[in-house]
Amino acid sequence: MSLQLMTDSACDLSRSYLTTNNVEVIPITLNHEEQVFQDGIDIQPEEVYRGMREGKVYKTSQISVQDFIDAFEPFAKTGEKVLHMSFSSGLSGTYNASVIAIEELKEKYPDSQIVSVDTKSASNGLGLIVYQTIQKRDQGAAYEELIDFVEERARQTEHIFTVDDLEYLRRGGRLSKGAAMVGNLLNIHPLIRLNDKGELEQFSKVRGRKKLFHEMIRIAKE
Structure with missing residues (x-):
């Protein structure tokens, strides 16, 4: 049975790097006035930073339960194991939304194996955990080992x-x-x-x- 790693765009790793290393990315939503952007898809970090220096105010929205269901369900259908490394629950409701989505999918797909870990990290801290987990996966670590590894790194990472x-x-x-x-x-x-x-x-x-x-x-x- 194959394994899929997933994370949020808050990890600040490039989409090309994550795609090359087979990591699915769920984008955070950014709002500016009446405009809505998906992080890393409709707008790039450089544009956001430039806009902020020009006085623009961007607000972020947590990833919704439905967004997580849409991302997780294809893997639940096929029985593929999923490990999602989430943005800190202390900064966003994103992790809680991922847990609710997993619970809802479990009712529909009782044999699904999807785990979301609250990394209590953000930006480069989350990115480092994702990077190290990719390395661990490529070294042949089993699913349960990877879950334990991410939880351990979440406790050890300092920002x-x-x-x-x-x-x-x-x-x-x-x-x-x-x-x-x-x-x-x-x-x-x-x-x-x-x-x-x-x-x-x-x-x-x-x-x-x-x-x-x-x-x-x-x-x-x-």
Whole structure:
């Protein structure tokens, strides 16, 4: 019985790389005013970043239960095993939607074997887990081994990052307009991580770009 790896477009790996390595990608939806885009299909990350620098505001929508059913059902019909590596449940309802979809398909296809793992990761963190799982699969790991591997990597993966412009945190509702303005004027950079629940958490502030990178390197070495 064959095995299909799947993930969300939040992994930030190129679609060409994932296609070459036989990984199905379910796109997240982006909304700008009345326009709706599928991440990586109708719009590319470079376009989003450019638009944000120009002042455009993009909002994301979680992948729906029906989107997951549409993606999973062809494999449920054929009995192919599926391992889906999901965007953090602490940042989106996407993982919960995938679980509901699996439960609904289980009623229709009792013998289906579809597992979704909450990686509690995002962006390059999720991408790294997907990349390592591809390697593990290509080394001949069994389905159950891969599930255990992804769950282990979800516990071990650390995310530490910052932002150059606090305006983006303000737009996302995570910072007041006044705090963003003062922080930018004083060249203050927040250090942010994903906690054990996969939620964003500010744990420090550093003034000045040079000090920022020294601090990030120090933390990474600990």
